[in-house]
Amino acid sequence: MTCKLDLAVDMGHPFLNRSVDGFIKIGAVSACKVAAEETFECLHRGTFPSFFDYFCTRTLKKMCKEGAYWGTVAGVYVGVEYGIEKIRGRRDWKNAMVGGAVTGALVSAVNNNQRNKVVKNAITGGAIATAAEFLSHLTT
Template sequence: MNLKTSSNLETRSLLDELCNFEKGTVFDLGHPLLNRITHCFLNAAGIGAVQAVARDAYFTAIQGTGVDGSGGIPPEISSVKKNGFPGLRGETSNKSLEAMVKSAGKESLQWGLAAGMYSGLTYGLKEARGAHDWKNSAVAGAITGATLALTLEDSTHEHIMQCAITGAAISTAANLLTGIF
């Protein structure tokens, strides 16, 4: 009986750790900054992969519906389709699957890097300044937005600045709205 309770406790503690993944109990890299960056990277990477697969499923579903004369894709999103999935051209299912996996991998990496960078910057600024406020969020959002703009193929100075301003605005708004809803 004691052995059975012990195995249940071991199983329960493993399940508790997996259920409490957001608390960072599954991995410990030895420093809270590394734990936080890794945690945010993994969560956002998963979201990015799901987003890429959902977008691909949407484009696949509307491709044959004949919404307009350009192969079924509405004009307002046809440029996204052209730029988003260059490998999906109605070839064999293996090529389409390979293109989708590459796209999901790229998206998950981009989302993960953005979340990890933002989280690491806000943590570092909090430690350096001794306060967690909207200023940390604004700086971290601006740096993350500018860095993401640099990953695009045709990034201009104006585009980088626009992404930095947008990143700062979104992260500041999120910080100020925390606790309201």
């Protein structure tokens, strides 16, 4: 069985196309994660008859919120990485590291964190992006 769902939005520029693609894909993954988590919580608590109510009032809202948040983070990351690739003219893990760090700092600064936390989030973002880049090379 193969199941393939692909949505392509053409914004007229590769930079925007990639960012929107990242937003949609990672937003969807994030929304699915919330849905799975909340379903499990409902089943675990045994309040199955009220699942629909719960879903409509809380889960759907949380799915949209988390989906939009992580989608935006992914969109920013993909855009920044594309920009760095164009500036440096090559593709390697350093793009991912710098892209992750810039994204971490940006998202953290937008969320009104202290300067202290912005730097820490930049370090974490860079590390996660580098690790993801290494792992994807190992598994393909």
